[in-house]
Amino acid sequence: MIKNIGVVGAGAMGSGIAQVAAMAGMNVFIFDSFETAILKARSTIQISLEKAEDKGKIPRGESIQILNRIRFVEDMSEFKNCDLVIEAVIENAEVKQNLFRELENIVSIKTILATNTSSLSITSIASACQHPERVIGIHFFNPAPLMPLVEIIPGITTDPLLAGEVKTLISGWGKIPVIAKDVPGFIVNRIARPYYGEAIRIYEEGIADFATIDWAMKEFGSFRMGPFELMDMIGNDINYTVTETVWKQYFFEPRYKPSLTQKRLFEAGYFGKKSGRGYYDYAEGRIQPEPTKDPDKGKYIYTRVLAMLINEAAEALYWNVATRDDIDLAMTKGVNYPKGLLKWADDIGIINVLELISDLHHTYHEERYRPSILLNKMADENKTFYD
Numbered sequence: 090m091i092k093n094i095g096v097v098g099a100g101a102m103g104s105g106i107a108q109v110a111a112m113a114g115m116n117v118f119i120f121d122s123f124e125t126a127i128l129k130a131r132s133t134i135q136i137s138l139e140k141a142e143d144k145g146k147i148p149r150g151e152s153i154q155i156l157n158r159i160r161f162v163e164d165m166s167e168f169k170n171c172d173l174v175i176e177a178v179i180e181n182a183e184v185k186q187n188l189f190r191e192l193e194n195i196v197s198i199k200t201i202l203a204t205n206t207s208s209l210s211i212t213s214i215a216s217a218c219q220h221p222e223r224v225i226g227i228h229f230f231n232p233a234p235l236m237p238l239v240e241i242i243p244g245i246t247t248d249p250l251l252a253g254e255v256k257t258l259i260s261g262w263g264k265i266p267v268i269a270k271d272v273p274g275f276i277v278n279r280i281a282r283p284y285y286g287e288a289i290r291i292y293e294e295g296i297a298d299f300a301t302i303d304w305a306m307k308e309f310g311s312f313r314m315g316p317f318e319l320m321d322m323i324g325n326d327i328n329y330t331v332t333e334t335v336w337k338q339y340f341f342e343p344r345y346k347p348s349l350t351q352k353r354l355f356e357a358g359y360f361g362k363k364s365g366r367g368y369y370d371y372a373e374g375r376i377q378p379e380p381t382k383d384p385d386k387g388k389y390i391y392t393r394v395l396a397m398l399i400n401e402a403a404e405a406l407y408w409n410v411a412t413r414d415d416i417d418l419a420m421t422k423g424v425n426y427p428k429g430l431l432k433w434a435d436d437i438g439i440i441n442v443l444e445l446i447s448d449l450h451h452t453y454h455e456e457r458y459r460p461s462i463l464l465n466k467m468a469d470e471n472k473t474f475y476d
Contacts, residue, residue: 091201091258092116095174097165097188099123099130102205103177105233108134111158112147112234113262118171120162127161134159137234168195173258175227177205180330185209186217193219201251203227208278208334211244211271221246225255228275229264230423238423239264244271265422267415273338276411277423278331280430282345283397285328288316289348291390297381299368304380305387310395311427317368320351321361325368329355343456344401395433396445400461402430406474407463413474431474434464443468 094110096103099121107119107130121127138152147155160167168174174196176188189202196202202224204214215224226242239259243252252268259266269275274282288302297305303315320328329351336345354360354367361367369377402416411419417429434442443464450458467473 091172093118093171093173095120095165095168095171095196096177097121097174097192098177099126099161100177101133102229102231102233104130104133105231106175106177106205106229107159108137108155108234109229109262109264111155115158115262117159118162118167119159120165120167131161141234165192165195168192168200169197171196171200173201173203175203175205180206180209180334182209182213185214189214189218189224199223201225201255203255205229208274208331208338210273210338211242212246215244215246222248223251225251226269226271226275227255227259230277236423237265238277238419239266240275240277240419240423241266241268242271242275243268265418267411267419269415269419270408270410272408272410274331274335276405276416276419279335279410280398280401280405280416280420281424282332282335283401284316284394284424285320285332285351286345286348287394287397288390289350291393293348293350297386297390298378300378300380301383301386302390304382305390306394308382309387309391313425313427316394321367321369321371324360324363325351325354326360346457392445393449395437396442396449397458399430399434399437399442400446400464403434403461403463403467406431407461435473435475439464439473440468 092115094115094117096107096117096119099119103119107117111117119130135156138155141147142149142152174192176185178184178188185204185206192202198220200223204211204226205228206226207228211224211226215221218224224244225247228240228242230236230238241252241256241259256266256268267276273279291297291302292299299317303318306312306315329347332345332347336342336347339345358364359366362371365371405411405416406413413431417431420426420430443460446458446460450460
């Protein structure tokens with residue numbers, strides 16, 4: 090029975106995971122090599138729990154009990170009796186490998202070692218371990234206490250029974266788990282790439298500015314946030330790094346090619362809201378630009394980006410990245426899309442989606458726009474994703 094949880098890394102993600110586990114009744118040990126990170130994590134968790142009390146999400150007084158289940162430790166040797174250790178450190182494979190090597194000398198042979206990586210290979214991280222069969226990906230989304238989705242990713246060497254065990258555990262924590270194949274970006278960070286990349290491409294072509302593209306996706310697609318607003322919220326440093334990582338790990342697949350626009354913002358330190366400037370300027374008193382509310386242009390932007398997203402979701406299904414249901418669940422619960430992309434394809438009509446993608450491919454003659462094999466097959470056979 091899993092009861093004691095170790096968390097390495099007390100940043101926003103690590104502290105969020107620790108809070109989720111403690112709220113589920115787990116005993117949590119959280120470590121960070123930086124004392125300032127520990128102090129900030131303690132304060133962040135306390136404030137978060139007090140807000141949950143104020144909103145009636147947890148009973149009055151329970152925040153103290155939850156906090157008492159979290160121990161902020163100064164040494165990873167405190168993890169010796171942990172049943173599961175989750176790392177949430179810097180997104181660097183070598184750092185994670187070295188960390189797991191160190192943990193193997195501390196924890197029991199039965200301890201599960203999990204990585205919260207958003208795009209790195211689980212198999213590669215596990216290869217550094219003497220017992221790679223106990224290594225698995227457990228990818229939470231930020232902020233972990235609020236976001237319901239968790240991707241469970243077994244590597245090639247992971248014990249075949251472990252994914253099911255972890256899925257049951259995460260469900261018990263009140264989260265919605267989906268199982269993904271060990272591919273770059275897993276489900277969400279792979280399929281969501283066109284939401285950002287195609288929006289930037291439309292901007293670079295001079296079709297519309299940031300505000301107009303954001304307006305189009307919200308107005309016609311009912312997305313909660315436009316792509317540029319969302320990138321500024323996520324952080325352009327994070328979004329650009331994930332894009333570049335997925336692109337490189339897919340052997341420079343054109344569909345994931347990063348843009349120079351985002352690279353220049355990254356180089357300038359325009360990371361979004363956290364730095365005060367990104368695609369938009371967040372300086373105090375700054376008035377944000379108004380979109381050009383042209384319905385024809387807005388519909389073109391929306392249908393182009395959506396077609397690319399559906400094409401990517403179809404590719405993920407074709408290559409067995411995840412099941413149909415897990416793909417649609419991941420995109421609605423992980424990035425708050427208004428509808429599952431495969432269900433959306435059925436509603437629009439697969440033939441119509443294929444025509445949109447094929448027109449782009451014909452216009453640009455780029456592999457970026459090649460239609461999914463699965464969309465072609467389904468259109469030929471007049472099939473839908475949901476019968």
